Amino acid sequence: MLIRGVLMHHLVKDLLAGNRRAAARLITLIENDDEEKRSLLKEIYPHTGKAFIIGITGAPGAGKSSLVDRLLQQIRAEGLTAGIIAVDPTSPFSGGAILGDRIRMQDHALDAGVFIRSMGTRGSLGGLSRSTREAIQVLDAFGKDIVIVETVGVGQSEVDIVKTADSTVVILTPAGGDSVQTIKAGIMEIADVFVINKADLPGAERTATEINMMLDMNGEKPWRPPVLPTVSIKGDGVDKLWEALQEHRTFLEDSGKLLDVRRQRVRRELTEQVEYLVKTRIWDEVRDTIELDSLVEKISKRQQDPYSAAGELLAKINFYKGDHGEGG
Amino acid sequence: MLIRGVLMHHLVKDLLAGNRRAAARLITLIENDDEEKRSLLKEIYPHTGKAFIIGITGAPGAGKSSLVDRLLQQIRAEGLTAGIIAVDPTSPFSGGAILGDRIRMQDHALDAGVFIRSMGTRGSLGGLSRSTREAIQVLDAFGKDIVIVETVGVGQSEVDIVKTADSTVVILTPAGGDSVQTIKAGIMEIADVFVINKADLPGAERTATEINMMLDMNGEKPWRPPVLPTVSIKGDGVDKLWEALQEHRTFLEDSGKLLDVRRQRVRRELTEQVEYLVKTRIWDEVRDTIELDSLVEKISKRQQDPYSAAGELLAKINFYKGDHGEGG
Numbered sequence: 093m094l095i096r097g098v099l100m101h102h103l104v105k106d107l108l109a110g111n112r113r114a115a116a117r118l119i120t121l122i123e124n125d126d127e128e129k130r131s132l133l134k135e136i137y138p139h140t141g142k143a144f145i146i147g148i149t150g151a152p153g154a155g156k157s158s159l160v161d162r163l164l165q166q167i168r169a170e171g172l173t174a175g176i177i178a179v180d181p182t183s184p185f186s187g188g189a190i191l192g193d194r195i196r197m198q199d200h201a202l203d204a205g206v207f208i209r210s211m212g213t214r215g216s217l218g219g220l221s222r223s224t225r226e227a228i229q230v231l232d233a234f235g236k237d238i239v240i241v242e243t244v245g246v247g248q249s250e251v252d253i254v255k256t257a258d259s260t261v262v263i264l265t266p267a268g269g270d271s272v273q274t275i276k277a278g279i280m281e282i283a284d285v286f287v288i289n290k291a292d293l294p295g296a297e298r299t300a301t302e303i304n305m306m307l308d309m310n311g312e313k314p315w316r317p318p319v320l321p322t323v324s325i326k327g328d329g330v331d332k333l334w335e336a337l338q339e340h341r342t343f344l345e346d347s348g349k350l351l352d353v354r355r356q357r358v359r360r361e362l363t364e365q366v367e368y369l370v371k372t373r374i375w376d377e378v379r380d381t382i383e384l385d386s387l388v389e390k391i392s393k394r395q396q397d398p399y400s401a402a403g404e405l406l407a408k409i410n411f412y413k414g415d416h417g418e419g420g
Numbered sequence: 421m422l423i424r425g426v427l428m429h430h431l432v433k434d435l436l437a438g439n440r441r442a443a444a445r446l447i448t449l450i451e452n453d454d455e456e457k458r459s460l461l462k463e464i465y466p467h468t469g470k471a472f473i474i475g476i477t478g479a480p481g482a483g484k485s486s487l488v489d490r491l492l493q494q495i496r497a498e499g500l501t502a503g504i505i506a507v508d509p510t511s512p513f514s515g516g517a518i519l520g521d522r523i524r525m526q527d528h529a530l531d532a533g534v535f536i537r538s539m540g541t542r543g544s545l546g547g548l549s550r551s552t553r554e555a556i557q558v559l560d561a562f563g564k565d566i567v568i569v570e571t572v573g574v575g576q577s578e579v580d581i582v583k584t585a586d587s588t589v590v591i592l593t594p595a596g597g598d599s600v601q602t603i604k605a606g607i608m609e610i611a612d613v614f615v616i617n618k619a620d621l622p623g624a625e626r627t628a629t630e631i632n633m634m635l636d637m638n639g640e641k642p643w644r645p646p647v648l649p650t651v652s653i654k655g656d657g658v659d660k661l662w663e664a665l666q667e668h669r670t671f672l673e674d675s676g677k678l679l680d681v682r683r684q685r686v687r688r689e690l691t692e693q694v695e696y697l698v699k700t701r702i703w704d705e706v707r708d709t710i711e712l713d714s715l716v717e718k719i720s721k722r723q724q725d726p727y728s729a730a731g732e733l734l735a736k737i738n739f740y741k742g743d744h745g746e747g748g
Contacts, residue, residue: 126622131727133725134727134728137726138725234529358720358726361715361726362716362719362730362733365729366734367695367699368730369731369735370699371695371698374698384687384690388683389683392467392679392682392683394465394468397461397465397466398465398690399459399461400692402693403692405690405694411698411701
């Protein structure tokens with residue numbers, strides 16, 4: 093255990109020294125929810141906060157991967173380094189097990205300035221959004237200038253994951269004119285930049301117009317998301333996307349919003365950590381004190397309700413001087 | 421406050437007496453996370469546990485609504501009553517605001533044996549899955565024999581929602597042969613019955629064969645999900661679906677699995693209630709004791725990490741004798 097802890101500590105040292113294998117290993121430990129995870133993240137934390145985090149989301153087939161690849165070329169051409177986390181909430185695979193990502197990684201295998209990692213859901217979505225945030229911390233401490241979180245889909249789950257980003261790009265396609273109708277209110281709110289990919293297909297302009305109209309209806313905002321056409325397989329428009337992201341970053345920095353957003357993220361993190369500790373200790377205590385099975389049995393038989401039972405359980409372990417809730 | 425409490429109590433009495441408006445009002449209070457919610461659910465709880473809960477999930481356009489409508493006819497023809505909760509995690513609308521559901525409700529408006537309600541996400545997915553579970557309790561206590569939870573999509577979020585059901589139906593369509601490829605591992609595991617809807621379209625048989633093959637690869641299981649063709653707009657195959665659901669119910673009851681599944685659900689409910697009470701009280705205490713803003717500021721500046729800060733915060737409010745975690 094102690095020896096393992098020492099080895100773990102070396103992992104963080106190696107990460108900070110720029111060792112790719114250490115980065116990969118740390119993300120795997122995070123994904124597996126290793127017991128050392130929290131102490132590793134604690135060590136990593138002081139070295140974070142430098143990377144700019146870009147979230148990219150869009151429906152399957154919208155061309156996310158190729159757009160990210162093009163963006164990557166742009167970022168590298170500017171002399172910046174990048175980490176990519178490709179999140180697929182619907183996939184049980186992770187750790188580069190997806191064929192497409194393996195190919196992508198090979199493309200950049202010789203470029204020390206790029207680190208690509210894919211993550212799928214092994215448990216709950218909450219777990220995935222948590223490990224994504226932690227993987228970002230690793231790549232941030234690893235020294236990557238830009239961390240891109242690429243996530244499939246446009247549902248609530250993706251919104252949660254994308255909340256971690258400083259700037260969020262929503263990718264749509266003109267295909268069938270369907271896309272605009274399926275834009276969810278939540279997605280409208282999270283987009284800092286809209287991209288109409290496959291803009292060489294018919295309907296692209298109409299899609300752009302519709303989004304612009306929706307944005308106009310939203311009223312005056314300090315930042316007005318641009319709507320940009322791209323053709324990711326050719327690389328068309330990717331320079332403009334990069335420009336827009338730079339502008340948004342400048343806006344965030346100049347307006348003080350970047351600090352705000354990051355402060356909110358810290359608050360969320362602190363909240364989660366507090367609740368994690370509380371839960372862990374409460375259940376440790378409960379396990380030592382309460383016959384949980386018989387309580388469950390009693391509730392199952394409707395001899396008690398779970399609301400009163402919860403209050404009584406906390407009273408039994410003397411949680412806050414035994415002042416148990418009335419369940420109301 | 422007191423008067424309100426008395427009125428609320430009447431609501432539960434009215435629900436138990438079969439008043440539809442009381443059922444609708446209670447679900448709205450749940451959706452709005454009304455402060456009286458927990459005390460209402462506590463009152464409702466002893467009257468639950470009688471309904472059989474069927475979860476139905478499938479991609480948008482798979483024909484869920486029309487299949488559920490046909491199933492409803494079948495259920496009514498058997499002399500049973502039913503409650504339907506139509507969940508759309510991607511929709512910010514709820515409470516019957518969706519046009520389609522309003523039309524559906526009108527169809528059954530004169531039938532006292534049917535209650536239909538749609539729910540969308542107002543906040544987090546976790547919130548939606550919680551209020552869905554609570555709405556089921558209301559319809560169960562309301563005396564409905566069958567409660568159907570119909571949910572859009574086949575992602576992790578739907579899996580979470582469907583976990584509440586005793587029997588789960590996964591609807592697929594033969595369209596393009598795409599469906600089978602997009603079945604996620606999680607979905608394979610939750611299905612008790614597979615339906616190939618629109619079975620009059622080409623490729624239906626191939627889709628069924630592929631699913632059967634996947635099921636065979638899964639090895640011997642005490643329950644082997646049947647794969648049933650339906651044409652929901654014509655009503656074809658719906659009788660067989662109802663039969664399969666009856667068989668599954670009998671299997672659950674005879675094998676003791678129904679009790680197991682419901683015991684697990686009670687345990688989850690108890691856990692959530694305990695954690696809810698704990699969190700509420702911890703944050704009340706923190707609010708009175710700690711300068712949270714300055715702590716967030718300190719962490720934002722990387723002068724402290726959120727992991728140690730969480731432990732120190734709990735020590736300050738004397739959570740469990742001040743034995744604060746090492747954050748490791």
